Amino acid sequence: MRDQGLTGEALFLLAGAAAAAAGLPRQGVAFLGGYAFGAVLGTVLGLAAQVLGCALAYAWARLVGRDWAERRLAGRFGRRLRPVRDVLAESPFGATLALRLLPVGNNLALNLLAGLAGIAALPFLAASALGYLPQTIVFALLGKGVRVDGLWQLGLAGLLLLASLGIGLVLLRRARAGRAMAES
Template identity: 75%
Template sequence: MSGAVARRRSSLLKLAMLAAGLAAAGLLLRGIGLAPGTDWVDRWVLGQGVLGDAVFVAIGAAATAAGAPRQGVAFLGGYAFGAVEGTLLALAAQVVGCAASYGWARAVGRGWAERRLAGRFGHRLRPLRDVLAGSPFGATLALRLLPVGNNLALNLLAGMAAISAVPFLAASALGYLPQTVVFALLGKGIRVDGAWQMGLAAALFVVSAAIGLALLRAHKAGRVIEDDQG
């Protein structure tokens, strides 16, 4: 068995274990009455109508742009609005946040971003930046579908590479969607004690991760990552 195949199998096993943990953790949190990070949602979003929607998108976008996990925004969207509306509003917040950090890196922050990415992992990220420049939509989509990775770092890389905003943001939105649905379902399940929503979230998480790994394997971005790990 080659090293690359072994790494992929190990990654899939870890993803399966993580997905199973989603449902278990959600049930536990609901059972003991803890839903992390929901205080501001309870105060400023729930029951506030359109104003609450705007507050959620604005805060979610700012958090995403600053590097907060986009999955957390999706979780809170599901908690506040339910699976469907929560997915749409969380996705809007994620894309706005993505556009903000991408635009900042491209317009005024390229020097700062270069310094930030020139540290310990900079030598790993530079080849990936070149791949993004060569195939902005395909590389971005493959990377966004993975359940791991640094959302902010990818935004900065894209901005520094000055790739076209349209394919980058379109691929980001499409790639964000599966995990946004997953975590919105999880957030809704915790709020309404919906065990089936959490089970469905875990299953969808495995499916979306497997698709992301398959796309990454076929794409040059995957070969860059494997070369770095080899």
């Protein structure tokens, strides 16, 4: 795909979106984007593929797979996700942003949960794109750094990952504190 111009970029975008929509790690899409297209274009294409994959999974859960998703989210697993759903419903943009900034959790489960719960698409997708950006840059830099002597890119990737973790934890604590205050 690297040397195929717009055709290669379009193929990467479609393959990356399909992979992200199917639940493969979005960081892998960004890494491969950086490896194939360099840090800047790899970030742009990786982010676009991730957001498109997020939108596809969200739309599938909301429009087509609601019954399937309800069965998958029922039971013990679903009871654990109910608080996440409630926080998303209260603050779709803020809660989504906090969850996306943290490199833990299941991207596909959050996409399906948001679609199932009927979370508004625009704030969910906008916060997802913004929350994906730091890790996308990190992994595109890592991908680019693997291809060429990129020690500075690997160091910058590590610093950005730490910053993303810190911001995500602060946002998550604020969301929890706001929810605790609302409940009391």
